[in-house]
Amino acid sequence: MLDIKNLNVSVEDNQILRDLSLKVGSGEVHAIMGPNGSGKSTIAHTLAGNPNYEIISGDVNFNDKDLLKMDPSERSLSGLFLAFQYPIELPGVTNASYLKQIVNVHRKHRGENPIEAGDFLKLLKEKSSCLNIPMDMHSRFVNAGFSGGEKKKNEVLQLDLLNPNLVIMDETDSGLDVDALKSTSEAVNQLRSSNRSFIIITHYLRLLEYIEPDFVHVFQDGSIIESGDKSLANRIDKEGYA
Amino acid sequence: MNKVNKDNFKQDKYKYGFVTDIESEKIPKGLNEDVVKLISKKKEEPEWMLEWRLKAFERLQHMSPPKWVKAKFDDIDFQDLYYYASPKNFKEKPKSLDEVDPKLLETYEKLGIPLKEQKVLAGVAVDAVFDSVSVATTFKDKLDEIGVIFCPISEAVKNHPELVKKYLGSVIPITDHYYATLNSAVFSDGSFVYIPKGVKCPMELSTYFRINASETGQFERTLIIADEDSYVSYLEGCTAPMRDENQLHAANVELVALENAEIKYSTVQNWYPGDENGIGGIYNFVTKRGLCKGRNSKISWTQVETGSAITWKYPSCILKGDNSVGEFYSVAITNNFQQADTGTKMIHLGKNTKSRIISKGISAGKSSNTYRGLVNFHRKAKNAKNFTQCDSLLVGDKCSAHTIPLTENSSNDSSIEHExxxxxxxxxxxxxxxxxxxxxxxxxxxxxxGFCKEVLQKLPMEFAVEAQKLVNISLEGSIG
Structure with a gap:
């Protein structure tokens, strides 16, 4: 599914990722844990193709394609989804119309007709209720004036609507209260399947108590220093990163 | 942003830039009394109309073009222009569409404005103006039945002189300013609309302006009168071929709304904007003014300005009748080297008059986009209210946006809100x-x-989707 080999990345001339390598197989859930400022988000943004992140060297193979050659929209259409740590506001663009448009872009890519308005509303109601999102949130502008929790739920909703096969969640748990964390995690767990992989980037153990990872990686100074199973996360929670 | 994206990016060239291969008949170049007389003769005008033109021309001799616009351009040589062009042998407007030159029908078809009865847009009557003449008007008979007059102004001069005499120049006097006075002297064609008392016009009325001939100015003149208790929604569209010369479009549009009448005037302006190096394009110097003459009358201007090398216009409302309402909704987009200096004037004369201004300026490329507005409360305009909102959106960092809102308040119990x-x-x-x-x-x-939706929604439904597409096309090539 995803094979990262010796990836070196810099941001504004500061090297952040150093020889990062990671393999993610189909259906696997990988957690990447690390202290603040260790460059965890850089992995997420690099994989999603944010042009502010400069590739120095390395290869990334995604479903037998050269990921680094694709632009952000091609990556999305090929099935890569990034749930943003800080979702971006789009003033003037209503959430419902935005969601419908991104759904249709993916349908078009698959050679399908645009979704009927009625069908979309049904779909939106169904998916929103799983996440306890009130429908009136969709008549507001995308992320504008949303609370931290609403923004994160809106990210998971987009993930649910777009059916990606690789999901990168960048600190999705930050800004969520316990109830929101539960409903969001439940929604994510529902989305786990044998052909969908997850990379979950987090600072804390608590998200991993709800979404159980197959692998845990400790990330420090731009690369993975230790890998293991879920018990590694528990140990870090007790002993810290040092 | 998007180094990777440049390759997939293709610039849709200006879709309407073609030239119709039709022989045109022009009168000699230059601006003089003989030219004014010749235009009047071509139009077979009555004596009073010629006198009116000559009065304007005489006045013009003592005027010079205003210079205060926030746009740079070389002085226009007014003697080096053709003031009248029409398709050759076009003596009289064809009585039926079967007689219209197929090339002209094809032109409008290509522009998305089919004129043949079986293909016309349902619910929209169209007057097609090609250079200096109206070549076809659809749904005329149907409108005649309910007393609505919708015809080229040149026909109205002949067939409805009492209305034209009464209202022409009543909102924009022939002495107004250089371009307005120039228009009064040499105006060629445009539309005339009269909605009788108590009639709500059942269809959208629309004029499609096309400049085709080279080195030719277009001097549109439009006059719309909504009699008491009437309503009309009118839309104009404009395109021109791609040429490396600058062409002048100096229009005068006058609206008169009597008691309880409402006029909704929408513009989708897509004149050729010039190329990506700033060569060519239309100079769109237009005077548009509406008079809310009667009590409770309402005039609403909606404009989507995407074309022209330079756009210089302020569709305005004179709120004379008590309780009258003026509205201005505008989206002005500039890309490459385009320059726009546009806005509105709301002149509050009557009591309880209200005005609302929503302006959305979008600048991209190396363009310059200025909102300039005036809200004036006269001493007698008790309890008048204005709300103004001007938003600018910048795309890239080589463009500029400017907001110049002016208020003049002589009334003590009025309110102005500005955002x-x-x-x-x-x-x-x-x-x-x-x-x-x-x-x-x-x-x-x-x-x-998302940024300009609030304004686009004000357009008649048939055109809102088109306008949305146009907004996107106008900005193509502005990122990367």
Whole structure:
């Protein structure tokens, strides 16, 4: 599914990722844990193709394609989804119309007709209720004036609507209260399947108590220093990163 | 942003830039009394009309073009222009569409304005103006039945002199300013609308202006009168061929709304904007003014300005009748080297008059976009209210946006609210939307349409979708 080999990345001339390598197989859930400022988000943004992140060297193979050659929209259409740590506001663009448009872009890519308005509303109601999102949130502008929790739920909703096969969640748990964390995690767990992989980037153990990872990686100074199973996360929670 | 995206990016050239291969008949170049007389003769005008023109021409001799616009351009040589051009052998407007030159029908078809009865847009009557003449008007008979007059102004001069005499120049006097006075002297064609008392016009009325001939100015003159208790929605569209010369379009549009009448006037202006190096394009120097003459009357201007090398216009309302309402909704987009200096004037004379101004300026490339507005409360305008909102959106960092709102208040119990914002499409926004699968272009379109949706929604439904597409096309090539 995803094979990262010796990836070196810099941001504004500061090297952040150093020889990062990671393999993610189909259906696997990988957690990447690390202290603040260790460059965890850089992995997420690099994989999603944010042009502010400069590739120095390395290869990334995604479903037998050269990921680094694709632009952000091609990556999305090929099935890569990034749930943003800080979702971006789009003033003037209503959430419902935005969601419908991104759904249709993916349908078009698959050679399908645009979704009927009625069908979309049904779909939106169904998916929103799983996440306890009130429908009136969709008549507001995308992320504008949303609370931290609403923004994160809106990210998971987009993930649910777009059916990606690789999901990168960048600190999705930050800004969520316990109830929101539960409903969001439940929604994510529902989305786990044998052909969908997850990379979950987090600072804390608590998200991993709800979404159980197959692998845990400790990330420090731009690369993975230790890998293991879920018990590694528990140990870090007790002993810290040092 | 989007180094990777440049390759997939293709610039849709100006879609309406073709030239119709039709022989045109022009009168000699230059601006003089003989030219004014010749235009009047071509139009077979009555004596009073010629006198009116000559009065304007005489006045013009003592005027000079205003210079205060925030746009740079070389002086126009008014002697080096053709003031009248029509398709050759076009003596009289064809009685039926079967007699219209197929090349002209084909031209309008290509522009998306089919004129043949079986293909026309349902619910929209169209007057097609080609250079200096109206070549066809649809649904005329149907409108005649309910007493609505919709015809080229040249026909109205002959067939409805009492209305034309009474109202022509009543809102924009022939002494107004250089371009308005020039128009009064040499105006060629445009539309005339009269909605009788108590009639709500059942269809959209629309004029489609096309400049085809080279080195020719177009001097549109439009006059719309809504009698008591009537309503009309009118829309104009404009396009021109791609040429490396600058062509002048100096229009005068006058609206008169009597008691309880409402006029909704929409413009989708897509004149050729010039190329990406700023060569060519239309100079769109237009005077548009509406008079809310009667009590409770309402005039609403909606404009989507995407074309022209220079746009210089202020569709305005004189709120004379008590309780009258003026509205101005505008989206002005400039890309490459385009320059726009546009806005409105709301002159409050009557009591309880209200005005509302929503202006959305979008600048991209190396363009300059200025909102200039005046809200004036006369001493007698008791309890008058204005709300103004001016928002600017910048795309890239080589363009500029300016907001020049002026208020003059001589009334003590009136209120003015003004809001203004300037924002920029950020790389983060583009990346976010692209991460969901949209191309850079579509991502930008989504954000821009969100920005100006409030105004686009004011357009008649038949045109709102077109306008939205136009907004996206106008900005193509502005990122990367």
């Amino acid at each position: 203004a914002t300037t924002s920029k499409i950020s790389d983060d926004q583009l990346f976010y939307v692209m991460q969901r699968g949209m191309t850079a272009e579509d991502a930008q379109g989504l954000i821009v349409n």
